[in-house]
Amino acid sequence: MAYNKKDLLSKAKEAIEKHKLFFVEDVVAFLPCAKPTFYEYFPAESNELxxxxxxxxxxxVELKVxxxxxxxxxxxxxxxxxxxxxxxxxxxxxxxxxxxxESENNHKVNISLKDAIKFSDNSES
Incomplete structure (x- = not known):
């Protein structure tokens, strides 16, 4: 089935705005075409994608804020x-x-708060 690229782009933009989408996969789910067709019309690094x-x-960004x-x-x-x-x-x-x-001389040291307090108490004596 042939699709109109402008119509697909318009529907994709509308879906993104209307449904507050975050991922390209979600956009494709709202379109009347399969994922391979979507990427055929909008290849990686294309202006439209x-x-x-x-x-x-x-x-x-709006959601995070x-x-x-x-x-x-x-x-x-x-x-x-x-x-x-x-x-x-x-x-x-x-x-x-x-x-x-902490990494010291390429050795990883795992220190828990409890161990740090114990070490601190022992070093003061």
């Missing part, structure tokens, strides 16, 4: 901790972590 990917990325805003306003410690981990510097992350890994 890149345009669709930009719309999908816009949806992802919205979620982070809700997490910031939330009284849930789990959500606030998740946000803190997203926005923290590496040093802050290390302080927040119950367990972290």
């Amino acid at each position: 890149n345009e669709l990917k930009e719309l999908l990325e816009k949806n992802r 919205s979620m982070r805003s809700k997490w910031y306003k939330s009284n849930s410690p789990a959500l606030q901790m998740a946000l803190m981990k997203l926005i923290s510097t590496p040093e802050e992350l290390k302080k927040l972590a119950m367990q972290y890994q």
Whole structure:
């Protein structure tokens, strides 16, 4: 079956906006063509596919901003901790972590908070 490329592109854009889609696979599911046909009309790195990917990325960014805003306003410690981990510097992350890994001379050291406290207590004596 022959498809009109402009119609497919228009339907794809409409689906992205109407259904707040995030992935190309989801866009294809809303179109009246099979996945191979879609990629035949819109090959990788084509201007049209890149345009669709930009719309999908816009949806992802809007959702992430919205979620982070809700997490910031939330009284849930789990959500606030998740946000803190997203926005923290590496040093802050290390302080927040119950367990972290450091690489020293290409040796991985796994230190838990409990072990660090025990080591700290023993070194003070």
